[in-house]
Each structure stands twice: as C-alpha cells, then as structure tokens.
Amino acid sequence: MRYLAEKVNMSVTATEVFDFLERHNAFTHERHEVSSRSFSNLRRNLRMIIVKLTDAEDSAKEISDALRIRLSEWLTVPVHFDDRILEPISLLGDPRMIEMRWGADIQHACDSARIYAKELQVEENPVRTLLRDTIRRLMAEKKRFRIFCHRLAKPHFQSISGTHLQDDSFIHTNRQYRDAGLFDVLIKVGPFRSRGWSAAPDGLLTSPRFETLVQIVWSGCGDEQGFGLDPVTDNSIIGRGDAAQTGLPGRSKVHRLQWDSRVERIGDSLDFNPLIDEDEFQIFQRMAESRDKRAAVLAQIDEQYGLLLPPRSQVLSFDPEATDGEQLAHRLSGENLIEGMFIILPFLEDVDTGGLQARDGRFSPIWKERLSRELEKDSLGLCRRLRDEGINLMGLSNRVEHWRKPPTTVIPAPQMAHHFEILIKVLGIDGKSRELASSGQKHWWQYAWNEIRRSRGEAIQAGQHEQDKIDLQTFGILKSRVKEIQIECEKRKSFKIKIPPGAPLQGNFGFFMISAIEEGFLAPETALKLICELSELEQWRV
Amino acid sequence: MPCDSAAAGLVTLGAVRRSIENPTDNDVSRHFQRLQYGGDRILRHRREGKKRFKLSKLDGLWGQQVTSTNKFISYRRSISQLNALDWYFEGEPFIEAASGQRLPYESVYKGLIENANKIIESNLRTTYSGICLAGRVTGKTRTRKVMACPTFRCDCNCDDTRLDLLLSIHGWSPEMISRASFFNTRTKTRDRETAPPVLTVADGDASFMQVVDSEGFGGSEIIGVLDRTLDRSRLDAVREKMASLDSWYTLDMDSLEIVPATPKGISCAIWRRR
Numbered sequence: 041m042r043y044l045a046e047k048v049n050m051s052v053t054a055t056e057v058f059d060f061l062e063r064h065n066a067f068t069h070e071r072h073e074v075s076s077r078s079f080s081n082l083r084r085n086l087r088m089i090i091v092k093l094t095d096a097e098d099s100a101k102e103i104s105d106a107l108r109i110r111l112s113e114w115l116t117v118p119v120h121f122d123d124r125i126l127e128p129i130s131l132l133g134d135p136r137m138i139e140m141r142w143g144a145d146i147q148h149a150c151d152s153a154r155i156y157a158k159e160l161q162v163e164e165n166p167v168r169t170l171l172r173d174t175i176r177r178l179m180a181e182k183k184r185f186r187i188f189c190h191r192l193a194k195p196h197f198q199s200i201s202g203t204h205l206q207d208d209s210f211i212h213t214n215r216q217y218r219d220a221g222l223f224d225v226l227i228k229v230g231p232f233r234s235r236g237w238s239a240a241p242d243g244l245l246t247s248p249r250f251e252t253l254v255q256i257v258w259s260g261c262g263d264e265q266g267f268g269l270d271p272v273t274d275n276s277i278i279g280r281g282d283a284a285q286t287g288l289p290g291r292s293k294v295h296r297l298q299w300d301s302r303v304e305r306i307g308d309s310l311d312f313n314p315l316i317d318e319d320e321f322q323i324f325q326r327m328a329e330s331r332d333k334r335a336a337v338l339a340q341i342d343e344q345y346g347l348l349l350p351p352r353s354q355v356l357s358f359d360p361e362a363t364d365g366e367q368l369a370h371r372l373s374g375e376n377l378i379e380g381m382f383i384i385l386p387f388l389e390d391v392d393t394g395g396l397q398a399r400d401g402r403f404s405p406i407w408k409e410r411l412s413r414e415l416e417k418d419s420l421g422l423c424r425r426l427r428d429e430g431i432n433l434m435g436l437s438n439r440v441e442h443w444r445k446p447p448t449t450v451i452p453a454p455q456m457a458h459h460f461e462i463l464i465k466v467l468g469i470d471g472k473s474r475e476l477a478s479s480g481q482k483h484w485w486q487y488a489w490n491e492i493r494r495s496r497g498e499a500i501q502a503g504q505h506e507q508d509k510i511d512l513q514t515f516g517i518l519k520s521r522v523k524e525i526q527i528e529c530e531k532r533k534s535f536k537i538k539i540p541p542g543a544p545l546q547g548n549f550g551f552f553m554i555s556a557i558e559e560g561f562l563a564p565e566t567a568l569k570l571i572c573e574l575s576e577l578e579q580w581r582v
Numbered sequence: 583m584p585c586d587s588a589a590a591g592l593v594t595l596g597a598v599r600r601s602i603e604n605p606t607d608n609d610v611s612r613h614f615q616r617l618q619y620g621g622d623r624i625l626r627h628r629r630e631g632k633k634r635f636k637l638s639k640l641d642g643l644w645g646q647q648v649t650s651t652n653k654f655i656s657y658r659r660s661i662s663q664l665n666a667l668d669w670y671f672e673g674e675p676f677i678e679a680a681s682g683q684r685l686p687y688e689s690v691y692k693g694l695i696e697n698a699n700k701i702i703e704s705n706l707r708t709t710y711s712g713i714c715l716a717g718r719v720t721g722k723t724r725t726r727k728v729m730a731c732p733t734f735r736c737d738c739n740c741d742d743t744r745l746d747l748l749l750s751i752h753g754w755s756p757e758m759i760s761r762a763s764f765f766n767t768r769t770k771t772r773d774r775e776t777a778p779p780v781l782t783v784a785d786g787d788a789s790f791m792q793v794v795d796s797e798g799f800g801g802s803e804i805i806g807v808l809d810r811t812l813d814r815s816r817l818d819a820v821r822e823k824m825a826s827l828d829s830w831y832t833l834d835m836d837s838l839e840i841v842p843a844t845p846k847g848i849s850c851a852i853w854r855r856r
Contacts, residue, residue, distance in 0.1 A: 054587035061584060061846040218586060218811050234814035243811030247584035247847055270810065271820035272851045297846060337815075351815060363723040366768065374815055375788050376719040376768060559815050 051221040052249070060222050060249070066298040068252040074166050075259035075307035079114075080317050082156040083260075085149040086111050086128070087320060092146060094327055100142070102433075103131045105579050108324055112581075115258050115320060116230035116238040117193040118168045118200065121160040129153050166307060167229060168200050170256055174227065175203045184223040186211050186250070188240055191556075192574070193229075213556050214241040215379060217249070226250045232263040232278060235560030236582035237321060242269045245277040248297070259307070260317025328582045333562040337374045338577060339383060341552035342534065345449045347383070347571050348563050348580065349373040356514060358382040358551060360529040367526065368518055379554050382529055385571070386514050387494045387536070388547035403488035404451045410467045411444045422466070429462045449534065449552075450571045451495040460492065461485050494547070496570045513544045525551065583809050584847030590785035590807040591729040591745050594715045597781050598749060598761045599691055601710050603699040608708035609776065613677045614666040616776065624651070624672040627659075628680050628758070634672065635659065674774040675752040675760040679707040685750060685757055690743050693736050709759045714772065714779035714802070715751065716765040719788035726754055728785075767792050778802050787816050791823050810847075824853075832856050 093104035139147035230238030245268035268277025336348040464485040563580035601607040635648035717725035784790035790806030831853035
C-alpha cells in the first residue's frame with residue numbers, strides 16, 4: 041500500500057514539507073544587528089518628541105502619531121536616508137515657534153534631530169548596503185531566496201540598486217508563506233513580532249520552509265518574547281524556555297527543530313553606549329495599550345482600500361466556493377472569514393431624513409468640480425483659507441489633491457464631518473439649494489456628507505435595533521439572488537447590486553473580495569467597519 | 583502539524599479502519615431504540631426510493647408505525663425489530679446496505695495498517711456513527727476538497743483511491759452506508775442525530791475549540807489536528823483554551839509514552855480528565 045502525496049491548493053505538499061524538515065538537522069539563523077551613531081541619536085530625539093506629544097492636544101497627537109509611524113517604518117523597512125527623513129520633523133511647524141508652542145525640551149530635541157538627520161544623508165542607509173551585499177551574494181550562489189516584508193515595504197527593497205528583485209521574491213502574508221514552496225534563504229528586516237510593525241507569522245520559526253534565515257535589525261530592536269509559539273506545548277522559540285527548541289520536552293511529544301543562531305554586529309557605533317538604543321516597539325506598544333482603542337483586523341479589499349473589523353465580529357459575507365445554501369452567511373472575522381470571500385456592505389439611502397433622498401453620485405461631482413477649479417486657480421490660497429477656517433491637517437495640500445480625485449471604491453473626501461463642512465463652506469457651495477430648501481431639512485453639505493459616509497459603508501441609521509433590522513432585511517433580499525451574485529463573483533473582484541424597488545431597503549449592496557487579512561491594529565470604535573485607504577489605516581497599526 | 587494538510591482525515595481513516603475490525607462497532611443494535619425516540623421525523627425505506635414516511639405514535643409509543651406523507655394516498659406500515667433496518671432517517675445513511683451492496687475498497691482497508699486485525703465482513707455492510715470527523719470551519723465543501731487530495735494505491739493494480747471516498751462520509755461517496763459521521767463546524771450540525779461519538783477528530787483550530795466546548799461531544803475522545811502556521815490570534819486562542827482546561831484535565835504522560843516518536847515539526851500532547 042502506498043500513500044501518495046497530496047496537493048492541497050498549494051505549491052508544496054505536506055509530504056514535501058515533512059521530507060524537507062527531516063533532511064535538516066538544524067536551521068541557521070543569521071542575525072545582523074546594525075548600528076549607526078547618527079541614527080541612534082535621531083531615534084532618541086524622535087522618541088522623546090513622540091512620547092511627550094502623545095498625551096497633548098489633538099493636533100500634537102496627530103504629529104506624534106505621524107512621527108511614530110515614520111520611525112517605525114525606518115526601523116523595519118530599508119528606506120533611503122534622503123531629504124524625506126526631515127519631513128516628519130517639519131510637521132512640528134516653524135522652527136522659531138516650536139519652543140513657544142511645544143516647550144524648550146521639544147525645541148531642543150527637534151534641533152538635535154535635524155542635525156542627526158542631515159548627518160545620516162551623507163551615507164547610504166547601512167541596512168540597504170547590507171541587503172544589497174546579501175542579495176548579490178545569494179544570487180551569485182544561485183540560492184533561492186524570499187524576502188518577508190509588509191506589502192507597502194516592497195518598493196523600498198526593489199529600489200536597492202543592482203538587485204533586480206521581482207514580485208515573486210516577496211512574501212507578505214501568512215497565506216503566501218504557506219503557499220510559497222520550499223527555498224533556501226528567507227530575508228527579514230526588523231525584529232520578529234507577532235502583530236503590527238514588522239509582524240511575521242510564528243510559522244517562520246516553528247515551520248521553516250527554508251534552510252537559512254537572514255534577519256537584519258537595528259540595534260536595540262528586540263524580538264518579541266513568545267514569538268514562534270507552539271500552542272500545544274505553550275512554549276516558543278523566542279523567550280520562554282529553551283531558546284532554540286520548539287516545545288517543552290516532558291510535557292509533550294515533540295520532535296525538536298534545532299536553530300543555530302549567529303549574531304553579527306555591524307556599524308559605526310559599536311563602542312557607543314548601547315543603552316541609547318531602546319526598543320521603540322515596546323515603548324509604542326505600551327503607549328497604544330493605554331489609549332481607548334480596541335483590537336482590529338484589517339480586511340484588504342483591493343490594492344488601495346481596506347476596512348478594520350473587530351476580531352470575531354459577525355460579518356455578512358459571500359463565499360463563492362461554499363456549497364449551495366451556504367454561500368451567504370455571517371462569518372467571524374479572524375476565524376472563518378478568509379481571503380477569496382466577499383464582504384457585503386449595504387450602501388443604503390437615508391431612512392431617517394424624511395425629506396429628499398440623497399442618491400449616490402449626485403453631490404460629489406458638484407463639490408469635486410468646484411474644488412478642482414479652485415485648486416487650478418490658486419492652490420496655496422485655498423489651503424491657507426482651509427487652515428484659517430480650522431482644518432489643521434498635516435500635508436494639507438496633498439490631502440486636498442486626494443479629495444479632488446473622482447470616486448472609486450469610495451468617495452475621496454475628508455475623514456471628519458467638521459473638516460468637510462469647512463471645505464464646502466470655503467468652496468462657497470454651502471447653504472440650501474432651492475430643491476433642498478423646499479424639503480426644509482438639512483444643509484447641502486450634510487447631504488453630501490451622507491453620500492460620502494455611504495460610500496465608506498457607514499450605516500446612516502442610528503441604533504443597534506435598526507442595524508439588526510437592516511441586517512435581517514439585507515439577508516432576506518440577498519438570499520433570493522444568490523445565483524446572480526455567484527455569477528458576478530466569478531467575473532469581478534468588487535461589484536454592486538441594486539436593491540430592487542419595493543424592497544424594505546433602498547440603495548445598493550457592495551461586494552468586495554478580500555485580498556488579505558492582517559492582524560495587529562488598535563483602533564477607536566469610530567474607525568471600524570469603514571472603507572478607508574490603506575495608508576489612512578496605517579495609523580492604527582501597533 | 584508544520585503545514586496545512588489532510589492529516590485529520592488520515593487520523594479519521596485510521597479510526598475507521600480499526601472500527602471495521604471490531605464486531606460491535608455498528609449502529610445496528612441501537613437503531614430500533616432510535617426509531618422509538620425519533621419523534622415526528624421523516625423516515626425512508628431503503629428499497630422504496632423517494633417515498634417519505636412520518637413516524638406516528640401507536641399506543642403512545644413512537645417507532646412502531648409510519649404513515650406515508652403522500653398527499654394522494656395515505657397508508658400505514660408497521661415497524662418491528664425484524665424490519666427496523668429497512669428504515670432510515672431522511673438525510674442520514676442506511677443502517678445496513680441493501681442486498682448485494684457493501685463498502686468498496688476492501689483491499690485498501692486491508693493493506694492500510696500493518697499487522698492489523700481481520701476485517702469483519704458484516705461491518706462493510708453497516709453504518710457506524712461512533713467516529714466523527716469535525717470538518718473545517720470554512721464548511722463541508724472546503725473540507726472535502728482537502729480530503730479529496732491524498733490518494734492510496736494498493737498492490738492489486740486497481741485505481742488510486744481518494745481519501746474522501748475511503749472515509750465514507752455520508753454524501754461524499756455514492757455508497758449509502760457510512761463508517762464515519764461528519765460534524766459541520768460552520769453550520770454547527772452533525773450529519774446524523776445519534777448518540778455522541780466515541781472518537782472525534784477535529785480538523786483545525788476553530789473546529790477543535792468548538793468540539794471541546796460542545797455538549798454534543800460530551801464523553802467523546804477528541805483529537806485536534808492543528809496547523810502551526812496559523813495567524814497569531816488563532817494560536818493564542820488555542821493556547822488559552824488549553825490553559826483553561828487545566829482545572830478539569832491533566833497531562834497524560836502515560837498515554838504519551840505509548841505514542842511513537844513524531845516526525846519533525848509535529849508536537850503532540852495528551853490530556854485526560856482529572
């Protein structure tokens with residue numbers, strides 16, 4: 041009797057994985073700790089600013105968040121140390137006003153950060169240098185290698201000259217790792233963390249599909265304790281128990297995977313005080329935990345957009361691969377809601393206005409056209425007027441440029457109602473049009489704002505009871521159209537289905553195929569279940 | 583497990599193979615009793631195609647007569663210990679195969695386990711619900727897709743046989759008897775309403791945790807087959823679940839001693855009730 045290897049929807053069979061593990065007595069972990077005196081000093085000053093501003097007023101918190109995101113990126117992505125490294129510092133405003141607005145210590149940290157940022161631009165980021173050398177060596181040795189990184193980090197790797205990295209050299213998700221097959225070397229920049237920045241699957245260490253792991257980290261960035269978790273034995277590769285074994289012997293029957301670790305320290309600050317490089321991720325984690333936020337998972341719905349869902353929340357979804365009668369169901373985010381399924385969002389017309397209904401695509405062309413005209417006439421002047429009226433957003437000119445873009449998955453617009461109201465007022469289209477005035481209900485901007493909210497999948501109706509009712513009605517309407525939905529799912533990754541006239545709800549149902557699910561977000565309740573740009577959602581990554 | 587696999591199906595197959603050699607592993611003896619407690623469920627007769635019958639009470643007892651549900655002609659039939667095996671609950675497998683039918687792939691079952699005991703011929707003609715495969719949380723179709731991948735080849739030049747067919751889950755193979763029941767973790771339903779299984783094999787973390795928490799599996803031995811390449815939140819959920827069981831269960835080192843050495847990448851722990 042022979043058992044023949046299975047191929048379960050993936051490029052590698054379970055038998056091949058077992059054979060691969062069996063062939064290796066030990067796996068190699070090369071850890072390269074990079075240090076730079078200038079970068080260490082820059083980090084120290086930015087850390088100070090971030091921590092001080094995090095509990096301050098709203099605009100300060102926004103700056104703190106922006107600096108935190110940028111610093112986290114520098115620590116986990118091989119960025120260019122060029123002029124852009126000074127951008128976050130400029131967020132603090134006019135250098136002459138910093139002391140008056142934020143205090144002397146922030147002023148001092150800011151001045152120092154500027155000096156070290158300039159110093160850094162003299163030479164190439166040592167992480168990029170090390171990566172180039174490593175990749176070239178692997179190419180010369182004809183080794184099959186992959187790079188594990190966040191999908192937004194890929195362009196930074198590809199910009200390293202002389203490496204010619206193709207898309208198939210990258211792994212961004214746990215699922216891609218499972219499907220990647222077997223190879224020789226995995227490259228990872230940044231510490232091993234289970235969630236948030238530099239997140240990676242525990243399986244990299246507990247179920248290696250490669251012989252050698254090359255990890256490049258900035259000094260001070262420690263791997264997360266408990267990473268490489270074996271839930272059955274409650275042991276891990278990093279931290280608890282024996283550092284180089286999977287599983288606690290004695291408690292369970294385990295065939296250990298042996299990791300041989302080598303640490304190499306490189307850089308210009310080897311004789312420098314190592315205490316200067318603290319672990320920013322631990323500091324930021326503590327900061328995030330103290331805020332009033334809840335854990336969330338990101339469901340990415342195309343290249344640009346995604347939405348955050350509370351873990352284990354019931355999400356109405358459609359699985360084109362399920363059996364008849366089971367395609368349409370409420371599934372649990374983070375559990376059985378997976379890539380390839382479609383999230384269903386109702387885009388409903390107002391049920392509570394009592395007056396004129398705001399149909400989609402009615403208001404946005406008007407204000408976008410006016411915005412484009414104003415931008416072409418005097419973009420600087422427009423931004424100044426918006427600031428004067430109270431929109432204190434960083435990178436305002438870029439944001440306004442984004443708002444003028446035509447609707448795609450959502451209607452690009454300000455995130456806050458208050459900012460949108462100001463925008464409409466500055467554009468001079470506030471007040472009630474004759475048609476709306478006759479309904480006697482709301483201002484023009486309010487109808488336009490509802491149109492934006494609907495495009496983001498936000499429920500206009502208030503109250504849980506109404507929401508539950510809508511949910512039931514949605515289910516009832518869609519149940520009778522499963523075949524039609526199935527056909528659409530085979531053709532497109534996102535589409536809308538119009539609710540037929542006479543149904544208890546009016547509007548559309550949007551279907552969005554989930555392209556990736558990612559954990560590691562802490563977000564306020566108001567940021568959940570709304571379609572947003574991925575870059576917008578980065579602020580909630582921990 | 584170091585990867586996603588059909589391992590839960592293979593474990594179930596091992597249990598199915600063992601059950602075929604055990605003369606008491608079938609649903610025959612308990613069937614008449616089930617009919618008596620069947621309430622007003624729909625029954626079918628194994629030789630009468632699509633005809634549907636409703637259990638009705640006789641002298642205050644269920645399970646002794648059925649009434650045809652045909653709206654044009656209504657008639658009654660009586661059920662006794664002698665003919666009980668002709669009747670089966672709608673949506674469930676036959677209790678005993680119709681005359682001349684039996685579970686195929688005998689040569690595969692025979693060659694599956696080295697030095698195994700002999701197969702009991704009558705077991706190849708009867709249903710057994712004591713073994714249960716709790717499928718993936720993504721549903722029955724996706725579970726079957728995974729189970730359809732591994733194949734077995736025996737030395738007798740017959741065609742390769744797929745794992746999903748060997749498991750004889752009701753609805754996965756054309757055979758009308760089934761040696762393993764199926765629990766759909768997504769819909770939280772079992773494919774037959776029999777007593778709790780003796781052994782349940784859970785395919786995946788969500789399935790495992792649902793089975794552990796479910797009263798419907800009280801008294802069943804549970805084997806959870808988990809892939810260690812899961813996302814962290816799911817690994818954490820499993821770890822927390824195992825920790826929460828500490829009050830009622832203890833690690834069973836004696837049983838662990840009997841388990842042969844595991845291949846690299848697999849870890850195995852056994853808990854037993856305190």
